[in-house]
Every structure is written in structure tokens, then in C-alpha cells.
Amino acid sequence: MEQSLFLAEEGTSSLSKDSLVKGTIILALAALIARVLGAVQRIPLVHLLDDSGMATFSNAFNIYMMLLVLATAGIPSALSKLVSERNALGQYGEAQRIYQAAVKFALAAGAVMTVLMLLAAPYYEKISGVPNASLAIRAIAPALLLFPLIAIMRGYFQGRQRMAPNGLSQIIEQIVRLVAAIGLAYLLLAIGWGQAWAVAGASFGGVAGSIGAVLVMLYYAVLLKREDRRNGQVGNKTVTAPMSHRDIYARLFKLSVPIVLFSMAVPLINAIDTTITVGLLQPDLSHEAAVNALGILGGRAQSLAGxxxxxxxxxxxxxxxxxxxxxxxxxxxxxxxxxxxxxxISVLSGLPLVLAICAAARPINIFMFGNADGTGIIVLLTASAMFQIVMQTSGAVLMGIGQMRPLIVHVCIGLVVKLACSYLLAPTFGIYGIIASTALCFIVMAQLNLVILRRHVDYTILGKKWFGLAVTAVLVYAAGFGLEWLTHRYVQPFGYRWSHMLDAIIVGGAVMAVYVALLALTKVVTAEDAARLPAPVQKIMRRLKRKPGTAGN
Incomplete structure (x- = not known):
């Protein structure tokens, strides 16, 4: 099956008008499955570790993610860009040389970052104020040995516009991570080692996931090498002087420094939260309550808002x-x-998911985590994801046209906004002030990206239809909010958690359906606009716009 998925992409390796959509669909489906598995993983972990344990788990995971980005230094995205450009010009041998140099860097950087994470763990525990974080951080540290290599391989396949290997490796990684994390946490609690070791066992699931992912990537690398030999894509079709390793690294790092800062924006924001939240909340809350609030933010809200x-x-x-x-x-x-x-596509497809999760936040929270604690946190953080969507997509376009330097400035400004607003808003609004500072950070970065992008690209998103989309969003959320209130009161046919699962499905499904219908009825999406969407969505929009009685005409 894996080989058929790979070969099915052969026709998409060249630039076509649908290559963006095809690659996006493959990666989005894989990422959705992986994200669902990641969220599912947290259900038993919250039950096993409770909110304080999840605060420790989130602390270790966030610092690991930050170091992972540092370990790869933005090389995967830079590699993707360079490989894509070289292949477009027929310089296949040069693309392969760049890839091999990046692999060497990944192996060295992974070893250095693993040692750094092991040594720095106790110091970070003291700074964050989260108990037993050191053990959990050290448990996940060995994953850094393999994930830089995995990231480089994904970047290479991305540059070749082969998304199936990346997608399948994400799914296998999450499945192995889920089984290992839950299994080790349960086992360590069962034999009486206590919560600290159980959290460390859950963190070690990331190491197991990295092993599963690298095996998938190596398998696909063999398939691609065989295909290149069959197609004669070896050596350069264009005669050029080959780049030395020194030149390759210079070019990669020149591209990767802005990319790494842009890629680190979200991990840095999460790391800021895990580092300062407990201290900012303690003047008004006990240490235990502050840690629990951080656990809800990291263990519940971040997984759903993602x-x-x-x-x-x-x-x-x-x-x-x-x-x-x-x-x-x-x-x-x-x-x-x-x-x-x-x-x-990012705006129109991201908004209904934001609305659905916000409207169904209470039943989702109860079903997944057993109670409604932190529902407001989930709603606010998920709403802020809309601005993160625009920031992420506009930043990627800037990368594609080589406008790297502005990304450095925008991320730095955004992080300053995040820190300043956290300290300004937390004393008055508590955990909600910290989340609001995250939203403001994304708003500032997104707006700055769009301003620079306008100078170089003649892009259009919705034009004069923003008002119609805003009205649609308000109406859809109001309908979803009202429906959630009704289902919470009157639709409880099963046990406590399973009834809320049904409520979440009803509310989420209704929000998505009403959203699509209103887009057509308010003409936010016209027939011409629908041509920019994937084919299945176009069919749905055409059916919704078809008037009653005209089906047979």
C-alpha cells in the first residue's frame, strides 16, 4: 500500500496547477489523523497523570520542540526550497549533493542538542517551577538523535513534491508514540514507581515514535532512489560548477536562519507560557492551582487549538x-x-474548524477529559488559532519568494508583544490574559507578513467579501452555541461522557453544515471562487447553490 501511495504521486512531481492542492490534501489528512491520535493520547494520560502531571509532561514536550527546531535550524524548509529550485532547473545531481550535506548536519546537530537537553534539564526545572520536569525532559531527549534526520528527509521529499512519505511517517510516529506513552505511564504507575516516573515514561513515547518515523522515511528513500535511476534523474542536465560543502552550508544557513525563527514562533510562545505562567498566576492563586491551570492550557487547550x-x-x-x-x-x-x-483556502477551511471547536468546547472537554474545567481556556485559545493560520500561511509564501529577512523582524516583534502583554494582562485577567497575549502576538505577526507580501505579490483573499464572512461566522457560532445549550440540557441518552461525545458530534456537524450553506447563500463563495477550492468542495458548493426544482433541468 505504501508503495502504491508513493507511485501515485509520480504525476505530481512536476509543477502543475493542482500540485499545491494535492500536496496540501495529503499532508492535511495525515496531519489530521496524527493530531487526532495526539489528542486521543491525552485522554488516558490526563486520567493517569492528572492536570499537575500533564503540566510536567507539557513542560518537557514544549522545551523539546523548541530544541528540535534549533537542532534542524530551519534546514528542512531551506532544503525543500533549494531542492525544488534545482530540480526545476534540471540540476538533479546538485539537489542530491545539497540533501546529503543536510543529512550530515542533522546527525551532528541531533547529537549536540541531545546532550544539551540532558545537561540543561535540572536548570530549566528550577526556572519553570514545575516539579519533576527534569526527569521528563531527560526521558524525551534521545528523540533528538533521530528527529533532525527525519525532518531533513521530510524536507527533501517536500522539495521533490512527494508528500505521501511525510504524511505516512507522521501517522506511524503518532501511533507508536501513543502506544508507548500510554503503556509506559500505566506500567510505571502499576509497579508503584509514582507519578514522576509515569510522566517520564509518557515523555519517552516520543523516542519510540521517532524510531517508527525514521523507518518509514528510510523505506521511502529507497523507493525514490530506485525511481530516479529508472527515470535517469542522476547528474546535472544543466552544466554548472558543483557547489562545495562549504557553499552548500552557507546557502542553507542563509535561508534557514529566518526560517528557524519563524518556525520557532509557536514553540517559543508555548515555552514562554510554560516558563512564566505559574509565576504570573501565583499572586492570586496557590502554587497547586497555578500548576493545574498550566496543565489545562498545555494538556487540553493546546491540543484542541492545534x-x-x-x-x-x-x-x-x-x-x-x-x-x-x-x-x-x-x-x-x-x-x-x-x-x-x-x-x-487557509482562511475558508480554518474558520469552520475554529467555530466548531469553540461551539462544542464543553462537550468535547467533558468527553475527552472527564469534566468541564478550562472550557473557557479552550474556547479563547482556539479562537486565537485563526490568526495563527493567517500568520503561518503568509509566512510560507514569503519564504517561497525569498523574502526571509522580514520574517526575523516579525517574529521578534511578535515575541515582544507576547511577553509584554502577558505581564500586563495576567495580573488583571489571569490565565485568560496570557491567552489574549498569544492572540495579539499572532495578529501582529500576521498583519506584518501581509503588508510585506503585498509589496511583492499581487494576491487576493476575499476582497470585499470580508464583511459577509464575518456575518457568516457570527451567525454560525450563535447557532452552534444555542444548539450546544439545548443538547447539554436535553440530549443525554447515555452515560456522562458518552452523551457529551454525542453532543459534540451533533454541534460540530451542525456548525460545519451551516457554515458551508451560509457561504453559498451569502455569496461569500461564488462559482468562480469555488474553482479555487479542491474538487470535492466544488461539488458540495454547486449542490448547495442549486435551486429547488431545477435538479432535473
């Missing part, structure tokens, strides 16, 4: 090689159309 940005991340990964290839060929019309398509 679902709407799945498509934006997939679009970002697909957009960089597609736009880079068009930009290398100086096809500005294609750059404009692909940039517009990426931004358009």
Missing part, C-alpha cells in the same frame, strides 16, 4: 516548494495565483 491550524501547516509545507519553483522560473502569474489560493 486542530484548526492543520491545514495551514499543510499549506505552508506545500506552498514553499511550489511557489519557489515558480519563482525560480520567473513565472510571476503562477506565483500570484498560488499565493492567493494558499491564503484563500
Amino acid at each position: 486542530i484548526p491550524i492543520i491545514l495551514a501547516i499543510a499549506l505552508s509545507q506545500s506552498a514553499v516548494p511550489v511557489i519557489s519553483s515558480a519563482f525560480a522560473k520567473k513565472d510571476h502569474a503562477l506565483v500570484n495565483s498560488q499565493a492567493s489560493k494558499a491564503l484563500y
Whole structure:
């Protein structure tokens, strides 16, 4: 099956008008499955570890993610861009040399970051104020040995516009992580080792997931090598002086420094939260209550708020090689159309997921975690994801056209906004002030990205239809909120948690259906606009716009 998935992509390796959408669909479906598995993993972990244990788990995971980005230094995205450009120009041998140099860097960087994470763990525990964080951080540290290599391989496949290997490796990684994390946490509690070791066992699930992912990537690497030999894609079709390793690293790092800062924006924001939240909340809350609030933010809200940005991340990964290839060929019309398509799809597809989760936050929270604690936190953080979607997609387009330097400035400004607003708002609004500072950070970065993008790309998103979309969003959320109130009171046919699962399905499904219907009825999406969407969505929109009685005409 894996080989058939890989071969099915052969026709998408060249730049076509649908390559962005095809790559996005593959990555989005894989990321959605992986995200669902990640969220499912947290249900038994919250039960096993409770909110204080999840605070420790989130602390270790966030610092690990930050170091992982540092370990790869943005090389995967830079590699994707360079490989895509070289292949577009027929320089296949040069693309392979760049890839091999990046692999060497990943292996060295992974070893260095693993040692750094092991040594720095106790110091970070003292700074964050989260108990037993050191043990959990050290448990997940060995994953850094393999994940930089995995990231580099994903970047190479992304540059070749082969998204199936990346997607399947994400799914296998999450399945192995889930089984190992839950199994080890349960086992360590069962034999009486206590919560601290159980959290460390859950963290070690990341190491097991990295092993599963690297095996998938190595398998696909063998398949691609065989295909290249069959197609004669070896050596350079264009005669050029080969780049030395020194030149390759210089080019990679020149591209990767802005990319790494942009890629680190969200991990840094999460790391800021895990570092300062307990201290900022303690003047008004006990230490235990502050740790529990952080546990809800990291263990519940972040996992659910991450679902709407799945498509934006997939679009970002697909957009960089597609736009880079068009930009290398100086096809500005294609750059404009692909940039517009990426931004358009990210907004229209991200919004219904945000609305559905916000409207159904209470039943989702009860079903997944056993109670309604922190429902407001989930709603506010999920709402902020809409701005993260625009920030992520616009940043990817800037990468594709080589506008790297502005990304450094925008991330730095955004982080300053995040820190300043956290300290200003937390004393008055508590945990909600910290979440509001995250939303403001995303708003500032997204707006700055769009301003710079407008100078170089003639893009359009919705034009004059923003008001109609805003009205649609308000009406959809109001309908979902009212329906959730009714189902919470009157639709409870099963046990406590299973009834709320049914409520979440009803509310979420209704929100999605009403959203699509209103887009058509308010003409926010016209027939011309629908042509920019994936084919299945186009069919749905056409059916919704068809008037009663005209089906047979």
C-alpha cells in the first residue's frame, strides 16, 4: 500500500496547477489523523497523570520542540526550497549533493542538542517551577538523535513534491508514540514507581515514535532512489560548477536562519507560557492551582487549538516548494495565483474548524477529559488559532519568494508583544490574559507578513467579501452555541461522557453544515471562487447553490 501511495504521486512531481492542492490534501489528512491520535493520547494520560502531571509532561514536550527546531535550524524548509529550485532547473545531481550535506548536519546537530537537553534539564526545572520536569525532559531527549534526520528527509521529499512519505511517517510516529506513552505511564504507575516516573515514561513515547518515523522515511528513500535511476534523474542536465560543502552550508544557513525563527514562533510562545505562567498566576492563586491551570492550557487547550491550524501547516509545507519553483522560473502569474489560493483556502477551511471547536468546547472537554474545567481556556485559545493560520500561511509564501529577512523582524516583534502583554494582562485577567497575549502576538505577526507580501505579490483573499464572512461566522457560532445549550440540557441518552461525545458530534456537524450553506447563500463563495477550492468542495458548493426544482433541468 505504501508503495502504491508513493507511485501515485509520480504525476505530481512536476509543477502543475493542482500540485499545491494535492500536496496540501495529503499532508492535511495525515496531519489530521496524527493530531487526532495526539489528542486521543491525552485522554488516558490526563486520567493517569492528572492536570499537575500533564503540566510536567507539557513542560518537557514544549522545551523539546523548541530544541528540535534549533537542532534542524530551519534546514528542512531551506532544503525543500533549494531542492525544488534545482530540480526545476534540471540540476538533479546538485539537489542530491545539497540533501546529503543536510543529512550530515542533522546527525551532528541531533547529537549536540541531545546532550544539551540532558545537561540543561535540572536548570530549566528550577526556572519553570514545575516539579519533576527534569526527569521528563531527560526521558524525551534521545528523540533528538533521530528527529533532525527525519525532518531533513521530510524536507527533501517536500522539495521533490512527494508528500505521501511525510504524511505516512507522521501517522506511524503518532501511533507508536501513543502506544508507548500510554503503556509506559500505566506500567510505571502499576509497579508503584509514582507519578514522576509515569510522566517520564509518557515523555519517552516520543523516542519510540521517532524510531517508527525514521523507518518509514528510510523505506521511502529507497523507493525514490530506485525511481530516479529508472527515470535517469542522476547528474546535472544543466552544466554548472558543483557547489562545495562549504557553499552548500552557507546557502542553507542563509535561508534557514529566518526560517528557524519563524518556525520557532509557536514553540517559543508555548515555552514562554510554560516558563512564566505559574509565576504570573501565583499572586492570586496557590502554587497547586497555578500548576493545574498550566496543565489545562498545555494538556487540553493546546491540543484542541492545534486542530484548526492543520491545514495551514499543510499549506505552508506545500506552498514553499511550489511557489519557489515558480519563482525560480520567473513565472510571476503562477506565483500570484498560488499565493492567493494558499491564503484563500487557509482562511475558508480554518474558520469552520475554529467555530466548531469553540461551539462544542464543553462537550468535547467533558468527553475527552472527564469534566468541564478550562472550557473557557479552550474556547479563547482556539479562537486565537485563526490568526495563527493567517500568520503561518503568509509566512510560507514569503519564504517561497525569498523574502526571509522580514520574517526575523516579525517574529521578534511578535515575541515582544507576547511577553509584554502577558505581564500586563495576567495580573488583571489571569490565565485568560496570557491567552489574549498569544492572540495579539499572532495578529501582529500576521498583519506584518501581509503588508510585506503585498509589496511583492499581487494576491487576493476575499476582497470585499470580508464583511459577509464575518456575518457568516457570527451567525454560525450563535447557532452552534444555542444548539450546544439545548443538547447539554436535553440530549443525554447515555452515560456522562458518552452523551457529551454525542453532543459534540451533533454541534460540530451542525456548525460545519451551516457554515458551508451560509457561504453559498451569502455569496461569500461564488462559482468562480469555488474553482479555487479542491474538487470535492466544488461539488458540495454547486449542490448547495442549486435551486429547488431545477435538479432535473
